[in-house]
Amino acid sequence: MKLNNFFSSLKAKFSSGSPAKRTIIKQHDVTDCGAACLASIAIHYGLDMPIARIRQYASTDKKGTNVLGLIEAATRLGFSAKGVKADYDNLFSIPLPVIAHVIQNNLPHYVVLYSIHSDYIEVMDPAYGEMQKLTHNEFRQKWTGVLLMLLPGDDFTAGTERISLEKRFLYLLLPHKSILIQVLIGAVFYTILGLSSSIFLQKIVDNVLPEGNTNLLNLMGTVMIIIILLQIFINYAKTLLTIKTGQQIDARLILGYYKHLLKLPQQFFDTMRVGEIISR
Numbered sequence: 001m002k003l004n005n006f007f008s009s010l011k012a013k014f015s016s017g018s019p020a021k022r023t024i025i026k027q028h029d030v031t032d033c034g035a036a037c038l039a040s041i042a043i044h045y046g047l048d049m050p051i052a053r054i055r056q057y058a059s060t061d062k063k064g065t066n067v068l069g070l071i072e073a074a075t076r077l078g079f080s081a082k083g084v085k086a087d088y089d090n091l092f093s094i095p096l097p098v099i100a101h102v103i104q105n106n107l108p109h110y111v112v113l114y115s116i117h118s119d120y121i122e123v124m125d126p127a128y129g130e131m132q133k134l135t136h137n138e139f140r141q142k143w144t145g146v147l148l149m150l151l152p153g154d155d156f157t158a159g160t161e162r163i164s165l166e167k168r169f170l171y172l173l174l175p176h177k178s179i180l181i182q183v184l185i186g187a188v189f190y191t192i193l194g195l196s197s198s199i200f201l202q203k204i205v206d207n208v209l210p211e212g213n214t215n216l217l218n219l220m221g222t223v224m225i226i227i228i229l230l231q232i233f234i235n236y237a238k239t240l241l242t243i244k245t246g247q248q249i250d251a252r253l254i255l256g257y258y259k260h261l262l263k264l265p266q267q268f269f270d271t272m273r274v275g276e277i278i279s280r
Contacts, residue, residue: 026129034065036126046158078156
């Protein structure tokens with residue numbers, strides 16, 4: 001009864017009245033379920049955090065993440081976290097979302113409870129990367145009774161820790177801005193010269209050849225040769241600059257990857273299985 005009253009008071013205090021934002025996060029591997037669940041709830045409250053960072057905070061190892069590790073990770077993210085052992089009836093009075101510990105396919109697993117209804121429970125399962133509707137009997141058979149309750153604390157700050165693809169792209173391209181502009185200008189001139197060749201040929205066929213004007217034919221032929229030579233030169237320079245810039249971008253990308261790996265703590269490598277870093 002006391003636990004029910006505790007949950008009811010929490011729900012009354014933190015319930016917003018608006019429908020929960022259901023965020024689906026798919027785990028990278030079998031050990032990521034806890035980190036993926038925590039990432040989902042973090043986004044629910046406005047904090048976008050990579051799973052890899054949460055793994056480090058939670059001390060995830062090759063066996064997965066325990067509840068204590070998730071509590072420590074949640075605390076570092078600014079949440080007020082508490083692990084509880086509850087009865088099934090308590091589920092109807094807890095503030096959602098919460099992380100529930102279940103046994104799935106004979107293995108310990110974590111899911112996020114987003115809504116509880118009279119005939120079903122809606123959970124986010126990171127193993128499948130989807131929302132599932134489970135009957136009360138189905139969930140009761142899986143659930144171990146352990147819950148991890150999370151609420152934003154005083155130190156919680158919404159935001160994002162991810163670097164967008166646009167920023168990554170600009171980071172690679174900006175050092176080569178002048179070369180890329182030259183390549184673009186060269187491509188424009190190459191196109192214009194190509195159109196000029198077509199116009200010259202049309203004039204020769206329509207005006208020069210019927211009149212037999214050899215002087216104009218020689219002049220236009222000389223101009224055509226100059227245009228073709230310019231096209232060859234511009235195309236060569238454009239191709240050379242493109243290849244060189246591509247090689248420099250590749251080198252910067254690979255070098256940045258290795259520098260990032262060298263800055264990672266030893267704990268990161270201890271928690272990875274053989275070949276996992278390369279596969280990611």
